[in-house]
Amino acid sequence: MSASEAPPAVPATPTVPAASPAAPATRPATLDTARHRAPALDGLRAVAALLVIALHVGIYTGQVASSWLGIGEAGPLGPVISRFTVGVPVFFVLSGLLLYRPYANAARDGRQPPSTGRYLWHRVLRILPVYWVVALVSLVWFGRDTLGELWPALRTFLLLHIYAPEPIPLGITQTWSLATEVAFYVVLPVLALALHPLLRRGRAGTVFGVLAVVELLTLGSLVATHVPSAGAYPLPSLWLPEYAGYFAAGMALAVLAARPDGPPAAVRRLVRRPWWCWGVALLAYVVVSTPVSGSTLRYPTVAEALVEHLLYLVVAVALIAPLALGSGTGGPARLLAGRVPAWLGRVSYGLFLWHMVVVEGWLRITGQRAGSAEFWVLFPVTVLLTVALAGLAHYAIERPVSRLRGRHAAPPATAPAPDPAVRPSAAPGA
16 A cells, blocks of 8 residues: 655745634634645655555565565564555545645635646646656566557556556556545545535534545445455455545545634644554554454455554544644654655655665666565665655656646645555555
């Protein structure tokens, strides 16, 4: 799983709209991620990206068993890192939060929703240029057969590969989650426009009800894709309905953050104790790492898939809520907003895209087979080379391309790196 979920390179000068006359003069301090970059959320993206990299290296070194890829038998590190798939829900919740926040703000301030055309153009500029470079490198190096066929190549470059039964090409197998996140990008303006009049009339409760229905859709999809008659890893298990609940949770956080008087008092009391929230996330992670959510050695049952989804949702929301609904300055936010984690978060899209190219390339160059490499060699090599490639792509591609957004583009913190790279609802992998 990776999405996202959710990031441009060059900050634009924020244009802050006038507050609604009905809004109170003061409100609890909550960082407005629609107008300002959130370094702590950048840092959290970096953590999620590193979890995803560690998971994939764990699979390719035989530490984590993957029934999806048919690789590995759980090694000594398996119990610790096998559920690093949680990085995918973290990215997806962040995407829902950061991409919906401008819509929620517009409704609060009595303005029209953001331009759909501009929003989609920004998404195209954010996602496709670097992805096309990575996809081309992967196909030239690992998948020339795909590159030589028009429709398979076009399907890959348009991120439609999750809708076909053929395997995703090596080097970009993790981009199933990017394709899922792109589907959310397309759906979001439609859903946001439908919710806009409700938020303008102050009917946040109804909006939460709609988002709860989206979560029910995900629960229904999980049941449908995990009943025995569906078989193992059916195509719909990669599609948006399977993960829509994570995006909806992020949208719910955006609604809370955009309230004129700030989040409700009970929520404010919780987010004022960020380490307590993170303790809840850790506890949920410990539970999901037990057999209650199944094993990566086999495809999960319906009950296991539902438990895994709900626990991942708890982990992601408990990690993000104090950063998004609090002041963004205390507790773990101070650590995540440090120069190194914040910078890694800004290049996390590149981390997501390049790391499997590095892993596959290293195995090919060294002549090793998947599942047999040494974790403590491959992991640092992958991190170092991936950071270098991600930084290069950031400054050579992402930043120059971001200038095409225009002078009046939205601030850069309106989208996270999609990312993530492993299937949360079963054994991670392609």
